[in-house]
Amino acid sequence: MTFGQQPQGYNGAPYGQYQSAVNVQPTQVYERAEHVSVTRAYGEMTLGLVITAVVAILTQVSGFYISFLRATGGMGMWILAIVQIGLAIYLGVRVMNMSTTAARVCFYVYAALMGVTLSTIFLAYDLGTIGIAFLVSAGFYFALTMFGLTTKGDMLKAGPILMIALIVLIIAEVVMMFVAPTNTALKVVTAIGIILFAGLTIYDAQFTKKAFAAYASQGPEMIEKISILCALNLYLDFVNIFLYVLQAFGLSRD
Template sequence: MSWQPNPPPAGFYPGQQGYGQPQPPYPKQEGYPPQPGSYPPTGASAPPPPQQGYPYPNYPSPPPPYEGSNPAFAPPAPGFASPQSGMYGTAYGDEPLTQNSGETGPFEFSEKTIRHGFIRKVYSILMLQLLISLSFIALFTFHNGTKNYVRGHPEMVWIAFVIVLVTLIAMSCCTNVRRKAPMNFIFLFVFTLAESLILGVISSTYNQDAVLMAVGLCAAVCFGLTLFAFQTKWDFTVMGGVLFVAVIILFLFGIVAAILPGNKTLTLVYASLGALVFCVYLVYDTQMMMGGKHKYSISPEEYIFAALSLYLDVINIFLYLLTIIGIARD
């Protein structure tokens, strides 16, 4: 009896080289195949281990099994949603995780929600600053004892001016000062008190009706500009460089106006340009705070810096309007 090789293994397909063709018998090995009645045969060596493609070494290995036949590659069950899309939202995109159930979790905040909370915080701080400044202005304008005391102690104004410069530089240049609580609130409160003292002293040099007119006109202008900044489609956040150059020119113009005192026309032009520049600055800072569709925006962590910027815009508009009204009444 002659030994014949086994048929091709599963995975070979018709038309493949060697399929269905007679193959030459393998060379006989000593003691193999075993004779009946004795196993293993005496002195017989075990057959070699199967090679790749055994018993046809020259043939390629069968293709890997289909993914569906391997439990590790089982297709997802019906109704399964991957973590990157579907009922759990986008896991690695810009949008946060949301749920279809409509329940709101502690971490389900969108950029719009965060920005609205940031705006409310900024305007709350700004309103408190303006109330403090308005109280100082009213005290120095309508209380003659306070007005006379400050006029007899001019060193208070210089001390307040130094405090304003130090706190303003610290909050503008040091990130930790304006971001770390409660240090940021302490610096902002000290700055507001010193600036309010200077505003009160300046207001005490004008007539009471001129101060009231300046306060009312400033409130109306700032309210209108804020509404304009919220509603307009124009993007003022790209004008940062232009406004910075305008402030430098205005500063140099102010030095010239101070060197030539008594020239009311020059002072009136300077105050008008200053009011115009800071009105545009108010719109610019408001849109920077809003973010959204605008090109540039302030980080929600910079609520102290945003409130400080808006406060400086408002008080500068008030001072320039007070100058214009004072010159016009004189």
Template sequence: MANWSDPRPTTAPFGATRARAGDAAYDAGLRSYMLRVYNYMASAVLLTGVVAMLFAAGGADSMAAQVFLNGGILRYVIMFAPLAIVFGMSFGQNRMSTGTMQALFWGFAVLMGLSLSTIFLVYSGTSIAQAFFATAAGFAALSLYGYTTKRDLSAFGTFLIIGVVGLLVASLINIWTQSDTLALVISAVGVLLFAGLTAYDTQRTKSMYAQVAGTDYEGKVVVMSALSLYLDFINMFLFILRLFGSQRN
């Protein structure tokens, strides 16, 4: 496979000193850009976790239990609203301001917290904590690989996205079949797919900096990149939890 190199602009031929200065400025800008992406992503994960815990506080008597057991249409609004926001951000980003994108991003994180609160009703706290820290460790390693590797991961992008579509179809089928074996396979494949997407999305985020650095579009790219990495993290966490988590008695 072909090697992948940083898409930084070619420096002007005015001597090594100027070239090094240009590289240093580019690297500093890239680090700042990536740090913003990770800060957004980590803050959104934290916000989602806090909202989920608060909404599920009280167990069977919690707001989460009442909404998802007796909430009628409200539970479907909570379940599908995050998906609507993702599509809205993806297809409307050219028309939206950076501020609007940020507001939607934080709203998405809150709604995801409400939606994911049910895991605190199904799984033990220990299992959730173990799955979270395992995901965090794996995500950090995979993202570091995506950031530092010289191998071009773009060839895997289409394969991974097709894999996610196939995973969604299999999950819908299993709603009716209720096969424990298929559920186990779906979870195992899901971990692998979103592990690959973590590395791929990290490299893609890094490569986009050269195109948007210093433009009005940079802020939007930061938000959308953070959203992609957030989804990779959350999905990997959920599949790990389903694979290894212990349910409450």
């Protein structure tokens, strides 16, 4: 809390000395609550990533995804993708009207489905490359998160620009699915993807902090729902950064 110029008391001491004594406890309580809330969101995100990693490994070891694609044909991949997108949109739109348990279950189911899809990276890349890409992504993500949570700049103003850039990137990647891209085009798209999701990571870190401040007065249940919504956003940022970094390592070896 920032105080302006304080009037002087009868004894010449500024009233701010007494005000600070009165207000220090509420301020500390608010900062502690904010820290706990932000930590909870990142904890939910981390648990989602663990679920994704475990499911991806189990799916690869069991060969479930390959068997699923053989049984369903090309439609299986599209069905799984549509279910994932639909679940993410549903959770993002309906989370405020769902119970905390239902919202958390939806998030974990989404993370598990993502693990099934991501199991294919074990076929395209060796374990060393995947491990290095994960470590690089984790370090990069941590630095971006710390910047987003501590910077005085307002990244939320860049939200519309980031959303437009994301739509353009998605369209470009859809087009590249039907048109054989050059190695240069793939590198450009990969670089743009890393930069874009770096910006979204900073944006979502700030959004997480300000969302808790906005809903702090609405009780612990609302805070838990906000933590799940923010965890989904943060989770998607990390997964996409990891995939683009992994792709960049793969392209650099070609």
